[in-house]
Amino acid sequence: MKTTAWCVVASLAATCALTPAPVLAQRSDRYAIDACSSAVDREIGRRYSQAGRTQLLSNDTRSIGYDETGVSGRAQFADNGGWTQFNYDCIYNARTGATYGLDIRNLNHGSSDDDKKKNANAAAAVIVGALLAGAIVASAKKKDRHDDDRSWSPSRGVECYPRESACYENGSFSRYWTKRIYYR
Amino acid sequence: MTRKHRACALLIALPVLAPLAPVQAQTLAARPSRAMTIAVGEATKDFTQKQVAILQLAAHAAATAQLCDGISLDDAAVEKSVGDMMTEASQGVSEQERIRLHDLALVTFGALSGLALGEATRNEAAYCKAAKADASDPEKFAFLRLDPPKK
Numbered sequence: 477m478k479t480t481a482w483c484v485v486a487s488l489a490a491t492c493a494l495t496p497a498p499v500l501a502q503r504s505d506r507y508a509i510d511a512c513s514s515a516v517d518r519e520i521g522r523r524y525s526q527a528g529r530t531q532l533l534s535n536d537t538r539s540i541g542y543d544e545t546g547v548s549g550r551a552q553f554a555d556n557g558g559w560t561q562f563n564y565d566c567i568y569n570a571r572t573g574a575t576y577g578l579d580i581r582n583l584n585h586g587s588s589d590d591d592k593k594k595n596a597n598a599a600a601a602v603i604v605g606a607l608l609a610g611a612i613v614a615s616a617k618k619k620d621r622h623d624d625d626r627s628w629s630p631s632r633g634v635e636c637y638p639r640e641s642a643c644y645e646n647g648s649f650s651r652y653w654t655k656r657i658y659y660r
Numbered sequence: 661m662t663r664k665h666r667a668c669a670l671l672i673a674l675p676v677l678a679p680l681a682p683v684q685a686q687t688l689a690a691r692p693s694r695a696m697t698i699a700v701g702e703a704t705k706d707f708t709q710k711q712v713a714i715l716q717l718a719a720h721a722a723a724t725a726q727l728c729d730g731i732s733l734d735d736a737a738v739e740k741s742v743g744d745m746m747t748e749a750s751q752g753v754s755e756q757e758r759i760r761l762h763d764l765a766l767v768t769f770g771a772l773s774g775l776a777l778g779e780a781t782r783n784e785a786a787y788c789k790a791a792k793a794d795a796s797d798p799e800k801f802a803f804l805r806l807d808p809p810k811k
Contacts, residue, residue, distance in 0.1 A: 519708075579710045581748050627691065640692040640700050641712035648787075649779065651720060651794050655802075658713030 504570055505537040508545035512566035515575040520553050523580075528554040533561070543571040560584065565660070574628045576638055577660055630657060693779075699771035706761055707749055714745045715765060719772030721803035724795075727780050728788035731795050734805045741803070742769075 509532070517530040534549035548565040565579040627635045634653050636643040643653035703712055718738050725733040746765060750758040780787040795804035 577709065579708055583752055635691065637692050638709060639704060640696055640716070641709045642692055642696070642716050644691060648790070649720060649776070651717060654713055654716055658709050659717060660710065
């Protein structure tokens with residue numbers, strides 16, 4: 477039994493030791509994509525209460541620092557007005573497992589020009605409705621969201637607060653870190 | 661009273677009200693004050709983290725320019741960033757919603773400016789010294805610029 481256990485441990489150790497760097501990088505990218513996908517899905521759910529699950533259509537990863545991987549691309553979600561596509565950008569920290577710097581932009585409602593023209597008014601109504609509904613839901617969850625707001629540290633002596641989009645260094649608001657982390 | 665007037669009134673009034681939040685003064689704001697959390701509360705429902713960060717940075721820049729000699733607000737940079745932010749935030753929304761978002765951004769900016777000014781005045785010399793260092797490096801912070809030396 478002991479021999480078997482040692483074989484398993486040795487095999488795992490060898491696998492880890494022999495795993496080439498590109499493979500590790502691919503795994504890291506995979507984690508970053510998964511984490512950012514969840515973050516985008518949560519944010520869309522928060523903003524648009526009628527939105528279905530978000531799908532990433534493309535994901536480009538880029539290494540930002542030793543621990544950070546940026547993920548950006550195109551994604552979509554379904555709502556009552558059809559598909560809505562948008563661009564996203566997100567950063568994943570492999571050390572803390574946190575995602576931040578989430579940016580969702582260029583929302584494009586409808587799947588074709590014809591659909592867009594046909595559904596323009598309906599889509600606008602849905603967006604406003606979703607925003608209003610989202611605001612009501614968000615308001616109801618205000619306490620939970622505040623409690624759930626955890627700070628994280630991108631560097632020694634620096635703490636960043638996602639809810640406030642603000643970073644503090646040595647006890648004071650940090651323009652540099654706030655810009656670097658949240659204003660990209 | 662126009663929206664600009666309301667925002668200006670807030671800018672003027674909030675520094676006076678800022679000392680009403682003395683709790684964070686004891687700890688030198690090692691984290692956002694409760695007042696700041698409340699100030700951005702509404703904005704976080706409609707704006708992304710990046711958009712709220714623009715309001716934070718613009719508000720701190722406005723407070724710094726008001727308080728510190730030799731530092732001015734880079735009006736063009738602020739106008740462009742806030743303008744782009746509002747265009748992005750208003751995409752695909754009705755005119756009524758666009759106005760609401762505009763008002764929300766202005767009110768949040770005013771509240772954050774007041775809080776920033778309140779925080780800065782607690783240790784004005786150190787704050788302005790750090791701000792000057794940041795203003796001299798556009799890579800570090802784009803919303804401020806150093807005034808040319810007086811002859």
